[in-house]
Amino acid sequence: MRPLHWLSLLSHSGDTLIVQIYVDDIIFGSSSHTLVSSFAEQMSREFEMSLMGELQFFHGLQIKQDLEGTFVHQAKYTRGILKKFNMGDSKPLTTPMSTNTALDADEDGEAVDQKEFRGMIGSLLYLTATRPDIQFTVCLCARxxxxxxxxxxxxxxxxxxxxxxxxxxxxxxxxxxxxxxxxFTDGDHAGCRIDCKSTSGTCQLLGTSLVSWSSRKQASVALSTTEAEYVAAASCCSQLLWMKATLSDFGLRFDRIPLLVDSTSAISIAKNPVLHSRTKHIDVRFHFLRDHYEKGDKDLIHVVSANQLADIFTKPLEFDAFTPLRGELGVCYPF
Structure with missing residues (x-):
């Protein structure tokens, strides 16, 4: 049975109140202090509850708020899992995976404790809530x-x-x-050494703030780099459409949302119907990308690979390439 997870939005006199419930915990915030106080008083009258004050800790997430913004991290949780798996005294490394690492089934390798391995993966997956910099590597190892x-x-x-x-x-x-x-969207062609399926990496930003990201193996085998990039772009387009609809509830409207791709061939497929005759093997469900380009929902823009933020979700990178992308995603140390 899944835990209760409920989100509500209330607008009043130009101000907005957002309420989120997770099991028996409630988080709420507003653009008006008066609206927050009024809601807290009403909830206290109706239910037996304790007001904990400004949000600082929630299910392993640590939150620091000030006038300049909000910093969300899991430093306490990170130190906890390092201690749990006896890695507290290990030698630090500067990237989550070496570029020389190429994982496969390794059927001739020595088996390890499955329970411990799954425990490590589960702990790391929860950490990806605030650490997109380890998303690709954790998902790769989870396979x-x-x-x-x-x-x-x-x-x-x-x-x-x-x-x-x-x-x-x-x-x-x-x-x-x-x-x-x-x-931003990127595809690593035939990245999986077992079934030669590609990896799609996508991320969505609201201004400079990273709000959604993913790294996942594609469902079918792409026959070319162009196809892998095109499928990844379709996935990112789908997520952007969902976010566009969700943000409309907050009174935000977006037209021609920039979708940045580092493959000119993939962009051409979406813009030029003539090219479709040479790409009939691409599943028809991915061609909705072109439909939304024609409607004006998306604006496909080429970006050089060095500035492709989604690269961090598709492949291991050297420190000099990894660190700037990590910073551009908003992953940083506390101020």
């Missing part, structure tokens, strides 16, 4: 939970050693950020 080997265990330990180096990192949400929506 081998059914039969983990020493090589997979070493890759997971590499992530923990990176966390030892960066326990305080979290996500920064600036109060001065603009309310412009944009998406």
């Amino acid at each position: 081998y939970q059914a039969s983990p080997r020493t090589s997979h265990h070493q890759a997971v330990k590499h992530i923990f050693r990176y966390l030892k180096f960066t326990p305080e990192l979290g996500l920064w949400y600036s109060s001065g950020s603009s309310l412009s929506l944009r998406g």
